[in-house]
Amino acid sequence: MESTLEDQLKNFFQLIKEGRTEEIYSILSENPVIDSPVAGRFEGNDSVNEYLLQKKKWLDDYNATVDPFSTIVTNEAIVVEYNFFISVEGKTKDLPVAIVGMIERDSVKEIRIYYSTWPLYGKHSGRRPILEENPGLFMPDIVRDYMNAISGTDAEAVVKLFTESGYIREPSGSEFTHIGEKGLRGFYSSAISGGGIPLKHCTCFTDGTRTAVEYNFSEWNGVKFPPEAGIAVYVTGNEGRLLAARIYDDADPSR
Known part of the structure; x- marks a missing residue:
């Protein structure tokens, strides 16, 4: 059966690890772009090939295994x-790790990659903005309500948007997951009480259930810092509240 763009993007890092670059190029547009934490921006085939070689070495050096577990497919992008x-x-x-593959005429014109370097180095490296703000952006109501709530300082306003078993997972990994009312209250009380995010x-x-939002931010809990880029994925439950918020950025307000 012929692989779809979704299949190939789900297997993107595994294809890199196995050196199957022809399969990667088969879905890329003529002048592809890859934007990655730390490594930076790669434009055009020669530059992208350099990224693929670097990433293969990275995957080998860290003896990495890759498990794609969630996908959002729209006409514009695959996350x-x-x-x-x-x-x-x-x-x-x-x-x-999260990636956004931007679609153009049945090929991928740009791949934006997001992750925190905390598990790698024990510190955050930061991520310059990639995109410009779009103030008129459509969002599902529950996601818009969440964005409004975390901009303020009322942790309870955020907690009530989640289901009883809802959770937020910070960028640094599963050990930084806060589950249920108690866990969420503890996290948001600390994260926004001094000024919001x-x-x-x-x-x-x-796709109606999962929503990915790419963003920039330069303020966290009253601390201001140079603008940083990130993405978050929000999962909505049957009752219209949030089952999950999974964050992928690399900001360190203390830097």
Whole structure:
């Protein structure tokens, strides 16, 4: 059976690891772009090939295994979430990764990659803005309500938007997951009580259940810093509240 763009993007990192670059190029447009944390921006076939070689070495060096676990497919983009399992100083750590593949005429013209470097280096590296803010962006109501709530300082206003078993997972991995009313209240009381987290929204892709929002932000809990880029995926339950919020950025307000 012929692979779809969704299949190929789900397998993107596995294809890199196995050196199957022809299969990757088969879905890319003539002048592809890849934008990645730390490594930077790669434009055009020669530059993208350099990225693929670098990433293959990275995957080998960290003895990485890749588990794609969630996908959003729209006419404009395909968003894939992965759990990477990497070896760091003899210990296995999980590294959440998300990519956005922008679609143009049945090919992928740009891939934007997001993850935190905390599991790798024990510190955040930051991520310059990639996109411009789009103030008129459409979002599902529950996601818009969440954005408004985290911009303020009322943790209870955020907690009530989640289901009883809802959770937020921070960018640094599964050990930074806060589940249920108690866990959510503890996290948001600490995260927004001093000034909130106002996000500048750039894109929004939704399939009705899962919604991905790319954003820039330069303020966290009253601390201001140079603008950073990120993405978050929000999962909505049957009752219209949030089942999950999974964050992929690399900001460190203390830097």
